[in-house]
Amino acid sequence: MSLIERLTDEFARLPGIGRKTALRLTYHLLKVTSQEAHRLADAIVAASENVRPCETCGTFTEVSPCRICTNERRDRSIVCVVEEGPDVGAIEATGEYRGLYHVLGGRLSPLDGVGPAELNVNSLLDRVSGESPVREVVLATNPSVEGEATAMYLHRLLAPLGVRVTRIARGLPVGGDLEYADGVTIAEALQYRRDL
Amino acid sequence: MSLIERLTDEFARLPGIGRKTALRLTYHLLKVTSQEAHRLADAIVAASENVRPCETCGTFTEVSPCRICTNERRDRSIVCVVEEGPDVGAIEATGEYRGLYHVLGGRLSPLDGVGPAELNVNSLLDRVSGESPVREVVLATNPSVEGEATAMYLHRLLAPLGVRVTRIARGLPVGGDLEYADGVTIAEALQYRRDL
Numbered sequence: 001m002s003l004i005e006r007l008t009d010e011f012a013r014l015p016g017i018g019r020k021t022a023l024r025l026t027y028h029l030l031k032v033t034s035q036e037a038h039r040l041a042d043a044i045v046a047a048s049e050n051v052r053p054c055e056t057c058g059t060f061t062e063v064s065p066c067r068i069c070t071n072e073r074r075d076r077s078i079v080c081v082v083e084e085g086p087d088v089g090a091i092e093a094t095g096e097y098r099g100l101y102h103v104l105g106g107r108l109s110p111l112d113g114v115g116p117a118e119l120n121v122n123s124l125l126d127r128v129s130g131e132s133p134v135r136e137v138v139l140a141t142n143p144s145v146e147g148e149a150t151a152m153y154l155h156r157l158l159a160p161l162g163v164r165v166t167r168i169a170r171g172l173p174v175g176g177d178l179e180y181a182d183g184v185t186i187a188e189a190l191q192y193r194r195d196l
Numbered sequence: 197m198s199l200i201e202r203l204t205d206e207f208a209r210l211p212g213i214g215r216k217t218a219l220r221l222t223y224h225l226l227k228v229t230s231q232e233a234h235r236l237a238d239a240i241v242a243a244s245e246n247v248r249p250c251e252t253c254g255t256f257t258e259v260s261p262c263r264i265c266t267n268e269r270r271d272r273s274i275v276c277v278v279e280e281g282p283d284v285g286a287i288e289a290t291g292e293y294r295g296l297y298h299v300l301g302g303r304l305s306p307l308d309g310v311g312p313a314e315l316n317v318n319s320l321l322d323r324v325s326g327e328s329p330v331r332e333v334v335l336a337t338n339p340s341v342e343g344e345a346t347a348m349y350l351h352r353l354l355a356p357l358g359v360r361v362t363r364i365a366r367g368l369p370v371g372g373d374l375e376y377a378d379g380v381t382i383a384e385a386l387q388y389r390r391d392l
Contacts, residue, residue, distance in 0.1 A: 002258060003239070003242050003243040003246055003247055003258055004243060004247060004256060006239050006242070006243070007239040007240060007242075007243040009239075010235055010236040010239040010240075011236070013232075013236075014221055014224060014225075014236075015220060015221070015224050016217065016220065016221075017221075021212065023282055023285075024211060024212065024282070025210055025211070025212075025213075026243065027256070027280065027281050027282055028210060028211050029210075029240060029243065029244055030243060030244070030247050030256050030281070034244050034245060036209075037240050037241065037243075037244035038240075038241060038244065039206055040206045040207075040209075040210075040237075040240055041236075041237040041238075041240040041241045041244075042237075043199070043202050043203040043205075043206040044203060044206075044225060044233055044234075044236055044237040044240075045233065045234060045237045046199050046202070046203075047199040047200060047202070047203040047222065047225065047226060047233075048225055048226070048230050048233035048234065048237075049230065050199055051199055051200060051226050060200060060223070060226050062198060062199055084223065085223050085226070086219050086220070086223055089219070
């Protein structure tokens, strides 16, 4: 196998990258300077070797426990549960949340062979029933079928521990259009309505 | 800057990869085994260091001159001119062409600052007017505005050298539908019609 085929094969193994895109990426790297190609290769190796899940919350981090878990200025009484690492970044980017996180590493999906044992569920229960007092768990799994099922499952496990369990709101996204929204979303937007 | 941001930035520099896709690729590589991440990094370095343009035709290759240029069983009297390296692969995959290639490395595009000096035009003229007899140059640049302009430009340069200059046919693609084809394509399909 030629080096061009080998690199194309490796790119094509990445999620969402088909063979034609992989070939385009390969030829791009052949055209750029060797330094630029090395920068990408070095960044891959550095991240792969030094980034690990945080021992407390499961977020990918270079230092464990991560900077959010060790930040004394965060509200340690509230834990936001998300499916994947990038969700933490999305919520952090809003600047609206000052609590801690817990990354499940996926969502319940029996068809894909993902059950509770494949997710960081036990570590979540340990955190909630541990010595540091957690008052509220915000379930921020995605508003998909699997995300909802995961939230329902966690709610059943968490409720007996005497912690407040909340779910992020569903409704019309900003810039959305009532006329084109699906019925379920509109119904949820009405249910989640609040006083002004 | 964290290693996650650094790798995401590097992915986002690749063509057609936006920030969200770059973030997804980064998290994918954090989730897979270290060996798998290293395989990609090694493939990038190996290709970047060992693959170079062929000194004769400009195709990316590990040995220069490339395997096509040195293949004694290819028809050395016909040269097919393409824009980019992957085009060679697309034509080779058909198994219908036994001549040589010449890779321009792009197409004329004044708006992007690509003039004749940025393309491998002089080396093409050298090959055609050199000692080994080239009977025909097939212009296989893309059927886009820039590709056509490039073909016209090369035709003007090549015609005085007494070589036969041809252009790949335009017409309806296999599986295409007359009803939905654009007028220009149908008109060209009629012009390029041939006897059965």
